[in-house]
Amino acid sequence: MKKTSLLLSLFTSVMVVQAQKTLAEAETYATVDQAVGNIAFTHDGQLVYSHHPFFAPEIRVVKFDKKTNTTTPFPNLEWNTPRATDDNYLSNVLGIRNDENGVVWMIDMAQRDNVTPKIVGWNTKTDALERIYYLPKSAVPAIAQPNDMVVDTKHGYFIIADEGIGNGGDGSKAAFIIVDMKTGKTRRVLEGTRTTKPENTPTVINGKHLAVNGKDLFIGNDGITADANFEYIYYGPLNGPKIYRIKTVDLVNEALTDADLDSRIETYSDKPNNGGMSIDKEGNLYLTALETKSVAVVMAKDRSVKTMIQDENMVWPDGVSYNHVDGYMYVSAAQVNHGAVFNNGKDKSTKPFYIFRFKPVVEGVYFR
Template identity: 90%
Template sequence: MMKKISIILSLVTSVMALQGQNTVSEVETYGTVDQAVGNIAFTNDGELVYSHHPFFSPEIRVVKFDKKANTTSPFPNLEWNTPRETDDNYLSNVLGIRNDENGVIWMIDMAQRNNVTPKIVGWNTKTNKLERIYYLPESSVPSISQPNDMVVDTKHGFFIIADEGIGNGGDGSKAAFIIVDMKTGKTRRVLEGTRTTKPENTPTVINGKHLAVNGKDLLIGNDGITADANFEYIYYGSLNGPKIYRIKTLDLVNEDFTDADLDIKIETYSDKPNNGGMSIDNEGNLYLTALETKSVAVVLAKDRSVKTMVQDKNMVWPDGVSYNHVDGYMYVSAAQVNRGAPFNEGKSVATKPFYIFRFKPVVKGVSFR
């Protein structure tokens, strides 16, 4: 009898956690690998495709993960992961990666490692062929750019990219959005260095240690980004900043609006921790990788309160968080970026293995963003 009561209480506690109480929900280790995992996407069959975190200059930029064999293979193939001088049809430096409802995996190539033009590469996993390349010219991606993550808005026909503004020595003060028209390929840079895209003075502190380079706090601008189920709103925020903002998608992509016009239309949505990746579910609950606390936070749509969704001692620098439409889990990487050489007197203290976690969201997640 006591055992039955204990089981019932455990179930009640679990339900309370999912309803937004100050408790930690369950998380499980999905896989362990030898290199740092950046952002995660999925094929239509639910297979994991992810970027090796570019912070560690991986030889293979993007891979597909085979759970049964616990192995990876270059995605889409080895040729696309092999830099060369003859052409630029390869992946140079990838973090942001998303999938759409058509089976296309879209990858942001930030370039920087090689002398190529930044671009978005789409690979159709149904046909196993290149879908399209969208080049990102210097007018939209200046030298200080670091196009980190994106929303793939197939409803309105736009890629909406969050640019952290820390490329090539940038200090985040010129972080922005990059808007790419899927039909024409036209690109625009908006809200550069404005109040909601540039970082605030909220340094990243992990285990009492500031994330700093040469004694100066690294402050990162526009980073986490997602859209709701109907692509009505874009949710976003600087990595170093205490707020989530949102703006109507059709306003953000409207060429007639100036930055001043857009600023008026931006809503301060909720509080947040310093965070990397962002995802959402069908009821509008937001999931944020909380870098400083080895956890994923959730902003509940019902009252916009911030709770800890899941936490694990091995979730060191949780980065991307994405929903798998096949098995119903949110997946999250642990990249150990804070253990990299630039933050540890020139010597990396990152250790194998690197973890991939998963957990059930409050309700069904939004699959294609």
């Protein structure tokens, strides 16, 4: 074989291998000036997202206009304006989800202002407040960091994943927070147990450990989603090699103790250190893989882990959500690891911040 033919063959082989690395193409949907946290959608498919609270944004949540590439405060400026007269504003928001009724639900962790943690629901069909659920200290202690949630309208519960790293928490008391949609009753379950607390799998990005003052940061219960019928809750600590699942009816059952719940938890699959989690109608799980600038997928057919998309600009992929109008999964890139606390006091994040989208394996589940 001639040298040129050999080189061409090798080049073609490399290109084929590279093409097989991911199951889909990552499309840059938008570039914006502030870090994007979690993503949700209005009833007609407009993009709503939290500005990542790690960077203390002035406007907590925004709606994005693709035509003009601009944002407006969501649900309005008043709700994004702190004040001393009442608690009815957004203090510190990361977790944001929409339900099938067009309501966007936002978790206010309330760590920036002296207000009560809460879940705020805004009806995007009527452009009006749906309801506020205030979260008591018994369920959200000082070390809590309620990060993400499932909005289970079938059984009538918010199921919140609490990372356990608020106000100096080390993740060891990570938990679930269960909120009854009808009564507002709130409970804390599985605190500091084997599937909610982090394991010793440090976050390492480009060879650098995610650490504060030289100490690795370990984050507990983080990514969470539910299947299309709300039969199972899928979850796992950010720092941990496994995804777990439990039947929803068990997790919300007040008669079951933590020991009872633990015995009903199934180790579902392997996973990378991950942030957000979503799912499609066949049960394939989509996870933001922090260390590899990618979104991984756990295939329902055999629970194998594959790379769905990957992009050099996908630095700290955080939230991943499905848009029921255009059929794409959307994912943010928050650059959290470039923040000052992880870089000797210097903020190394750079504009622009990216929002990507991709086609899932099959139709996604949008009301999560």
